[in-house]
Amino acid sequence: MGRRKLVVGNWKMNGLRAQLPEVEAIGALAAERPVVEVGLCLPATLIMAASQVKGGAFVGAQDCHMKDNGAHTGCLSAAMLAEAGASWTIVGHSERRQDQGETDADIAAKALAARAAGLKVILCVGESLDVRDAGGAEDVVSAQLLASLPEGAAADWLAIAYEPIWAIGTGRIPTMEAVEAMHKALRAALASRIGAGEANAMRILYGGSMNGENAAELMAIEDVDGGLVGGASLTATKFAPVIAAAG
Numbered sequence: 023m024g025r026r027k028l029v030v031g032n033w034k035m036n037g038l039r040a041q042l043p044e045v046e047a048i049g050a051l052a053a054e055r056p057v058v059e060v061g062l063c064l065p066a067t068l069i070m071a072a073s074q075v076k077g078g079a080f081v082g083a084q085d086c087h088m089k090d091n092g093a094h095t096g097c098l099s100a101a102m103l104a105e106a107g108a109s110w111t112i113v114g115h116s117e118r119r120q121d122q123g124e125t126d127a128d129i130a131a132k133a134l135a136a137r138a139a140g141l142k143v144i145l146c147v148g149e150s151l152d153v154r155d156a157g158g159a160e161d162v163v164s165a166q167l168l169a170s171l172p173e174g175a176a177a178d179w180l181a182i183a184y185e186p187i188w189a190i191g192t193g194r195i196p197t198m199e200a201v202e203a204m205h206k207a208l209r210a211a212l213a214s215r216i217g218a219g220e221a222n223a224m225r226i227l228y229g230g231s232m233n234g235e236n237a238a239e240l241m242a243i244e245d246v247d248g249g250l251v252g253g254a255s256l257t258a259t260k261f262a263p264v265i266a267a268a269g
Protein backbone atom coordinates (compact mmCIF):
# COMPACT_ATOMS: atom_id res chain seq x y z
CA MET A 23 0.00 0.00 0.00
CA GLY A 24 3.08 2.18 0.18
CA ARG A 25 2.60 3.89 3.50
CA ARG A 26 6.05 4.95 4.75
CA LYS A 27 6.48 3.97 8.39
CA LEU A 28 6.44 6.89 10.81
CA VAL A 29 8.19 6.50 14.17
CA VAL A 30 7.91 9.45 16.53
CA GLY A 31 9.27 9.94 20.01
CA ASN A 32 7.13 11.94 22.41
CA TRP A 33 9.42 13.23 25.14
CA LYS A 34 6.50 14.68 27.13
CA MET A 35 7.80 16.87 30.01
CA ASN A 36 11.32 15.46 29.79
CA GLY A 37 14.49 16.97 28.42
CA LEU A 38 16.91 19.79 29.11
CA ARG A 39 19.76 20.98 26.92
CA ALA A 40 21.88 18.26 28.51
CA GLN A 41 19.84 15.77 26.45
CA LEU A 42 20.63 17.40 23.09
CA PRO A 43 23.31 14.75 22.40
CA GLU A 44 20.49 12.17 22.48
CA VAL A 45 18.58 14.20 19.89
CA GLU A 46 21.69 14.32 17.76
CA ALA A 47 22.27 10.56 18.10
CA ILE A 48 18.64 9.82 17.20
CA GLY A 49 18.97 12.18 14.22
CA ALA A 50 21.98 10.17 13.09
CA LEU A 51 20.01 6.92 13.38
CA ALA A 52 17.24 8.46 11.29
CA ALA A 53 19.70 9.56 8.62
CA GLU A 54 20.97 5.99 8.35
CA ARG A 55 17.46 4.68 7.74
CA PRO A 56 15.65 6.99 5.31
CA VAL A 57 13.06 4.30 4.55
CA VAL A 58 11.52 5.22 7.93
CA GLU A 59 10.28 8.73 8.78
CA VAL A 60 11.60 9.50 12.27
CA GLY A 61 10.80 12.43 14.50
CA LEU A 62 10.94 13.72 18.06
CA CYS A 63 8.13 15.75 19.61
CA LEU A 64 10.02 17.72 22.22
CA PRO A 65 9.30 20.19 24.99
CA ALA A 66 8.93 23.57 23.24
CA THR A 67 12.00 24.88 25.06
CA LEU A 68 14.20 22.42 23.14
CA ILE A 69 12.73 22.80 19.67
CA MET A 70 15.05 25.55 18.46
CA ALA A 71 18.27 23.98 19.73
CA ALA A 72 17.18 20.51 18.61
CA SER A 73 16.54 21.71 15.08
CA GLN A 74 20.25 22.54 14.79
CA VAL A 75 21.30 18.94 15.54
CA LYS A 76 18.32 16.90 14.29
CA GLY A 77 20.12 15.09 11.45
CA GLY A 78 17.65 12.93 9.55
CA ALA A 79 14.89 13.30 12.14
CA PHE A 80 12.19 15.95 12.22
CA VAL A 81 11.50 18.00 15.30
CA GLY A 82 7.92 18.43 16.44
CA ALA A 83 5.88 19.96 19.23
CA GLN A 84 3.50 18.20 21.61
CA ASP A 85 0.56 20.60 21.40
CA CYS A 86 -0.36 24.00 19.98
CA HIS A 87 -3.01 26.58 20.70
CA MET A 88 -6.00 26.80 18.38
CA LYS A 89 -5.73 30.60 18.01
CA ASP A 90 -3.11 32.53 16.05
CA ASN A 91 -2.30 34.93 18.90
CA GLY A 92 -3.92 36.83 21.75
CA ALA A 93 -4.42 36.86 25.51
CA HIS A 94 -3.55 33.23 26.29
CA THR A 95 -0.86 33.34 28.94
CA GLY A 96 1.59 30.49 28.76
CA CYS A 97 0.30 29.10 25.46
CA LEU A 98 2.13 28.74 22.15
CA SER A 99 0.67 29.19 18.68
CA ALA A 100 1.41 26.85 15.82
CA ALA A 101 3.23 29.64 13.99
CA MET A 102 5.52 30.15 17.00
CA LEU A 103 6.35 26.45 17.06
CA ALA A 104 6.95 26.39 13.31
CA GLU A 105 9.23 29.41 13.58
CA ALA A 106 11.19 27.68 16.35
CA GLY A 107 11.84 24.76 14.00
CA ALA A 108 8.95 22.35 14.47
CA SER A 109 7.54 20.70 11.37
CA TRP A 110 4.98 18.51 13.12
CA THR A 111 2.87 18.69 16.26
CA ILE A 112 0.91 16.20 18.30
CA VAL A 113 -2.66 17.19 19.18
CA GLY A 114 -5.16 15.44 21.43
CA HIS A 115 -2.79 13.37 23.52
CA SER A 116 -4.77 11.66 26.28
CA GLU A 117 -2.62 13.36 28.92
CA ARG A 118 -3.82 16.73 27.61
CA ARG A 119 -7.40 15.57 27.10
CA GLN A 120 -7.28 14.58 30.78
CA ASP A 121 -5.00 17.18 32.44
CA GLN A 122 -6.09 20.20 30.38
CA GLY A 123 -9.66 19.10 29.74
CA GLU A 124 -9.30 19.32 25.97
CA THR A 125 -12.42 18.37 24.03
CA ASP A 126 -12.72 16.74 20.62
CA ALA A 127 -13.74 20.11 19.18
CA ASP A 128 -10.66 21.80 20.70
CA ILE A 129 -8.47 19.15 19.17
CA ALA A 130 -9.98 19.51 15.70
CA ALA A 131 -9.45 23.29 15.98
CA LYS A 132 -5.84 22.82 17.07
CA ALA A 133 -5.19 20.50 14.15
CA LEU A 134 -6.55 23.10 11.72
CA ALA A 135 -4.45 25.84 13.34
CA ALA A 136 -1.38 23.65 13.02
CA ARG A 137 -2.06 22.96 9.36
CA ALA A 138 -2.58 26.67 8.67
CA ALA A 139 0.90 27.31 10.11
CA GLY A 140 2.39 24.62 7.89
CA LEU A 141 2.76 21.95 10.57
CA LYS A 142 1.91 18.31 10.01
CA VAL A 143 -0.21 16.77 12.72
CA ILE A 144 -0.41 13.56 14.75
CA LEU A 145 -3.93 13.29 16.18
CA CYS A 146 -4.19 10.96 19.19
CA VAL A 147 -7.15 8.83 20.21
CA GLY A 148 -7.56 5.93 22.62
CA GLU A 149 -9.78 4.28 25.18
CA SER A 150 -9.67 4.02 28.97
CA LEU A 151 -9.38 0.68 30.71
CA ASP A 152 -13.08 0.82 31.65
CA VAL A 153 -14.04 1.11 28.01
CA ARG A 154 -11.66 -1.69 27.02
CA ASP A 155 -13.07 -3.97 29.74
CA ALA A 156 -16.66 -3.16 28.84
CA GLY A 157 -16.11 -4.25 25.22
CA GLY A 158 -16.76 -2.29 22.05
CA ALA A 159 -13.61 -0.17 22.33
CA GLU A 160 -13.43 0.00 18.52
CA ASP A 161 -16.76 1.83 18.32
CA VAL A 162 -15.86 4.26 21.11
CA VAL A 163 -12.46 5.15 19.67
CA SER A 164 -13.81 5.39 16.11
CA ALA A 165 -16.41 7.87 17.36
CA GLN A 166 -13.70 9.82 19.19
CA LEU A 167 -11.63 9.91 16.01
CA LEU A 168 -14.49 11.18 13.88
CA ALA A 169 -15.37 13.81 16.51
CA SER A 170 -11.82 15.18 16.64
CA LEU A 171 -10.99 14.79 12.93
CA PRO A 172 -10.38 18.22 11.37
CA GLU A 173 -12.00 19.39 8.16
CA GLY A 174 -9.88 18.66 5.13
CA ALA A 175 -8.14 15.76 6.84
CA ALA A 176 -5.68 14.27 4.35
CA ALA A 177 -2.77 11.87 4.46
CA ASP A 178 -0.20 14.44 3.36
CA TRP A 179 -0.52 16.44 6.58
CA LEU A 180 -2.28 14.25 9.13
CA ALA A 181 -1.47 10.97 10.87
CA ILE A 182 -3.49 9.22 13.57
CA ALA A 183 -2.05 7.68 16.74
CA TYR A 184 -4.05 5.02 18.55
CA GLU A 185 -2.92 5.07 22.16
CA PRO A 186 -4.90 2.99 24.65
CA ILE A 187 -4.69 5.09 27.82
CA TRP A 188 -4.13 2.04 30.00
CA ALA A 189 -1.09 1.03 27.92
CA ILE A 190 0.71 4.37 28.29
CA GLY A 191 3.71 4.09 30.58
CA THR A 192 2.43 0.86 32.11
CA GLY A 193 4.37 -1.80 30.24
CA ARG A 194 1.05 -3.36 29.22
CA ILE A 195 -0.06 -3.56 25.61
CA PRO A 196 -3.22 -4.92 24.00
CA THR A 197 -3.07 -8.29 22.26
CA MET A 198 -1.92 -8.14 18.66
CA GLU A 199 -5.44 -9.17 17.63
CA ALA A 200 -6.90 -6.22 19.55
CA VAL A 201 -4.45 -3.78 17.95
CA GLU A 202 -5.24 -5.21 14.52
CA ALA A 203 -8.99 -4.91 15.08
CA MET A 204 -8.70 -1.33 16.34
CA HIS A 205 -6.51 -0.10 13.50
CA LYS A 206 -8.80 -1.75 10.96
CA ALA A 207 -11.81 -0.10 12.57
CA LEU A 208 -10.11 3.30 12.62
CA ARG A 209 -9.21 3.03 8.94
CA ALA A 210 -12.81 2.12 8.13
CA ALA A 211 -14.01 5.13 10.15
CA LEU A 212 -11.60 7.36 8.24
CA ALA A 213 -12.82 5.92 4.94
CA SER A 214 -16.41 6.74 5.87
CA ARG A 215 -15.44 10.39 6.30
CA ILE A 216 -12.65 11.10 3.80
CA GLY A 217 -12.99 8.26 1.29
CA ALA A 218 -11.16 4.99 0.93
CA GLY A 219 -8.25 6.36 -1.10
CA GLU A 220 -7.29 9.02 1.42
CA ALA A 221 -7.92 6.67 4.36
CA ASN A 222 -5.66 4.04 2.81
CA ALA A 223 -2.87 6.57 2.45
CA MET A 224 -3.12 7.90 6.03
CA ARG A 225 -0.69 6.56 8.61
CA ILE A 226 -2.18 5.10 11.79
CA LEU A 227 0.44 4.73 14.53
CA TYR A 228 0.28 2.62 17.65
CA GLY A 229 1.38 4.13 20.97
CA GLY A 230 1.54 2.82 24.53
CA SER A 231 4.53 0.94 25.98
CA MET A 232 6.04 0.37 22.55
CA ASN A 233 9.69 -0.62 22.91
CA GLY A 234 12.52 -2.49 21.26
CA GLU A 235 11.04 -5.80 22.30
CA ASN A 236 7.50 -5.45 20.97
CA ALA A 237 7.88 -2.91 18.13
CA ALA A 238 8.58 -5.40 15.34
CA GLU A 239 5.50 -7.48 16.10
CA LEU A 240 3.28 -4.41 16.45
CA MET A 241 4.53 -2.78 13.27
CA ALA A 242 4.12 -5.99 11.28
CA ILE A 243 0.34 -5.65 11.69
CA GLU A 244 -1.13 -4.57 8.38
CA ASP A 245 -2.77 -1.34 9.49
CA VAL A 246 -0.05 -0.29 11.95
CA ASP A 247 2.08 2.28 10.15
CA GLY A 248 4.52 3.16 12.89
CA GLY A 249 4.65 4.18 16.51
CA LEU A 250 4.30 7.06 18.92
CA VAL A 251 6.83 6.21 21.59
CA GLY A 252 7.23 7.73 25.04
CA GLY A 253 9.74 6.24 27.47
CA ALA A 254 11.60 4.20 24.87
CA SER A 255 12.37 7.33 22.81
CA LEU A 256 14.28 9.20 25.51
CA THR A 257 17.68 7.80 24.59
CA ALA A 258 19.17 6.74 21.28
CA THR A 259 20.05 3.35 22.77
CA LYS A 260 16.43 2.58 23.63
CA PHE A 261 14.97 4.16 20.50
CA ALA A 262 17.34 2.49 18.03
CA PRO A 263 15.65 -0.95 18.04
CA VAL A 264 12.21 0.65 17.62
CA ILE A 265 13.40 2.57 14.57
CA ALA A 266 15.10 -0.56 13.25
CA ALA A 267 11.87 -2.53 13.69
CA ALA A 268 10.09 -0.13 11.35
CA GLY A 269 12.28 -0.97 8.41
Ligand SMILES: O=C(CO)COP(=O)(O)O
Nearest residue numbers: 032190191230231252253
Ligand atom coordinates in the same frame (compact mmCIF):
# COMPACT_ATOMS: atom_id res chain seq x y z
O1 LIG B 1 1.96 8.32 25.40
C1 LIG B 1 2.79 7.78 24.71
C2 LIG B 1 3.34 8.44 23.51
O2 LIG B 1 2.61 9.57 23.18
C3 LIG B 1 3.31 6.43 25.04
O3 LIG B 1 4.14 6.53 26.13
P1 LIG B 1 4.98 5.23 26.60
O4 LIG B 1 5.67 4.74 25.34
O5 LIG B 1 5.94 5.76 27.62
O6 LIG B 1 4.01 4.24 27.11
